[in-house]
Amino acid sequence: EVQLVESGGGLVQPGGSLRLSCAVSGFTFRTYWMSWVRQAPGKGLEWVANIKEDGSEKYYVDSVKGRFTISRDNAKNSLYLQMNSLRAEDTAVYYCARGYSSGSYWLDYWGQGTLVTVSS
């Protein structure tokens, strides 16, 4: 059974940092692109970042470039999102999702999400 479990969310002050983690199981992690998607309270879905299978390519939505860093540890079957210089508008539930692999065309499995609240 495919499982993705996020952790690391919480309350942080503007300008602060937070590191989200996503532990995965039930599939061969190293063969998939992985994604982070967020959802502000009462709003729609917004793609945040993608990372290639081996971590050699990373892509971000413009609003987080230079502040967020996506990474992965294939030995630990884990995905991460380092968030720095956080702003109020980063407040959202952050989901990790299985990205792309041949035969699996983007975001077929999602975690339960972790809430990040940026407020003083």
Place this chain on the structure above:
Amino acid sequence: DVVVTQSPLSLPVTLGQPASISCRSSQSLVFSDGDTYLNWFQQRPGQSPRRLIYQVSKRDSGVPDRFSGSGSGTDFTLKISRVEAEDVGVYYCMQATHWPPITFGQGTRLEIK
């Protein structure tokens, strides 16, 4: 960036009746390999999103066959043949042909009339 526009944004439907959601993109979603990377997701209240349809019309495992996807180029549709109570939630289309960024529609809220 490719803009994806859904309509309607709110969809009241009587149980047992059909429902249809439109998704239009600002440019063709046909990729250079000939495939079209247009997905549909369902988000029930309080739950994570769930993918229903990928590559326009391919139904994910476990998705009831009352859900179907169609379309091509820039115009796409999600249809529910007979709405059931468990279908209440928000539906999103998403394109992954021209990325970054991957872009989602605004969402369509389906409710029972």
